[in-house]
Amino acid sequence: MIYLDNAATTLHKPPAVIEAVVEAMRSHANPGRGTNEGAMSAARTTHRAREKTAKLFGCPEVERVVFTSNSTEALNIAIQGLLKAGDHVISTDLEHNSVLRPLYLMERERGVALSFVRADGAGRIACKDFESLIRPETRAIVCTHASNLTGDAIDIRTVGNLARRHGLLFILDASQSAGCLPIDMEEDSIDVVCFTGHKGLMAPQGTGGLCIGEHVDIRPLKVGGSGIRSFSREQPEEYPVRLEAGTLNSHGIAGLLAAIDFVQDIGIDRIHEKENRLMRQFYEGVSVIDGVTVYGDLKAPARTAIVSLNIRDFDSGAVSDELSVSYGIATRPGAHCAPRLHEALGTVSQGAVRFSFGWFNTEEEVERAVEAVREIAT
Amino acid sequence: MREKTLKLILTFHTTTAAMAMESLCRDLSLPGRMIPVPREISAGCGMAWCAQPEDRDALCDAAGTAGIRISGVFEIML
Incomplete structure (x- = not known):
């Protein structure tokens, strides 16, 4: 199989990641x-992963790295834990439902007002449009770093x-960009980065988290076991336990580390250069095909x-199925949980076939994918 | 693209039900395979069971017996 669905999850993981998870499953307690030895082994690995x-991401304090099961959970913690009645939030048409649905929930249940930077017919948004949407009651900008549908950053x-x-507040959904594009909370003035492990970072599914800037206080989405202050009726105030009720996925976190x-070790610049070279090779091959x-x-220079x-x-x-059945090429069709961008592109009915490239793909695989598209289009 | 022929499409409310259907069909050697939901039926994410029209009764009966809820049964050109 030629796997070109890395924007959904990276199928091929570095061997060291797999070995780390296996070793953690042999040695980690809670x-x-x-x-005890097992608990300390798990705690040490988790702490190194926080560091x-x-x-x-340029997070100012290690304690402000909170682990979750994915970026959807991280985004729900940030959005539901920061917004209150009367707030106004600016987002964009590029968003995935992991941002949209928590925002719509806040609109419905807390009366939070929403505005969206609109995408044009090519799926592009203009950064200058954020400013024109700001109101006196605007509390936050919540947006993706890069579209999971087009790759535009x-x-x-x-x-x-x-x-x-x-x-x-600036809450960034880095689901598509973590590991692919540089992010620095201080230099980029980001208050909360929400990320997942299983895409560009090539870590296991079930890993992710949020990095929280100084002076940002997020109410817990869930409360429960924390391992400390057992006789208190309240969730501890301190990060990260404040937002980490329940046992962490330390086996997965070992893989994330x-x-x-x-x-x-490779460097995000090198990863970005290689993945973008493959992406441009594919684009140049398919964009000249009739139909x-x-x-x-x-x-755009910065894209995934x-x-x-x-x-x-x-x-x-049907195209994605044909690519899979006849050519052994894995892609993702349909709506990609990005309803507003499909509306802007006029592809609500047709959906789109997404080819997404990763570190382990090769030029030969890309060439075969171009040929497959040519054959289907002819 | 392959030439279109009339196909039977079964859709489900949940991915869990779709996966149960695939497991059931494998266990009982029933025909078909999973495909992306065709746009004629839904524009959203999802998967559907694709088989031949003559397999309708066998598949629907097996799903009913196993308690798998089918949300729709269609015959379309695919």
Whole structure:
């Protein structure tokens, strides 16, 4: 199989990640619950993973790295734990349902007002449009770093500076960009980074988290076991236990630690360069094929390695199925949980076929994918 | 693209039900395979069981006996 669905999850993981998870399953007990050898082994690994994660995203304090099961959980913690009745929030048409649905929930249940930076017919948004949506009651900008449908990235430093200037919280969904594009909370003026492990970072599913800036107080989404202050009726105030009720996935976190080591050893710049080279090779091959429509701004310098397309008026699901059955190429059709961007692109009915490239893909695989698209379109 | 022929499509309310259907069909050697839900039926994410129209009764009966809830049964050109 040629796996080109890395934006959903990276199938091929570094061997060191797999070995780290196996070793953790042999040696880890419950992190933060006692001091027996197994518990300490798990606690030490978890702490090292916090240190590495803090360094990866420029988080000011290791204690403000909170682990979750994925970025959806992280985004729910940030959005539901920061917004209150009367707040106004700015987001964009690029968002995944992991941002949209928590925001819509806050609109419905807390009366939070929402505004969206609109995408044009090519799926592009203009950073300058954020400023025109700011109101006196605007509390936060919540947006993705890069679209999971087109791969187009926003200039987070410009948005972060705008948020800082106007005293707004900036909550970043880094689901598609962690491990692929540089993120620095201090330089980019980000208050909360929500990330997942299983995509660009090449870590196991069930890992992710949020990095929280100084002076940002998030109410817990869930409360329960913390390993400390057992006789208190309240969840402890201190990060990270404040937001980490229940046993952590230390086996997965061991894999996350190894994955961050792998990514940092190679360097995000090199990973971005290779993945984007494959993406551009594919784009240049398919964009000249009669009947192929590619979505997004492929000329943008900062983007993730995604090319979404349609062939004539073919159902994207049928094309993806044909690629799978006849060519052994794995892609993702349909709506990609990105309803607003499909509305902007005019692809609600057809969906789109998403090809997303990863570190372990090769030029030969890309060439075979181009040929497959050519054959289907002919 | 392969030439279109009339196919039987079974859809489900949940991915859990779809996976139960695949497991059931494997266990009972019933025909078909999982495909993305065709746009004629839904524009959203999802998977559907695709088989031949003549397999309708065998598949629906097996799902009913196993307690798997089918949300829709369609015959479309695919």
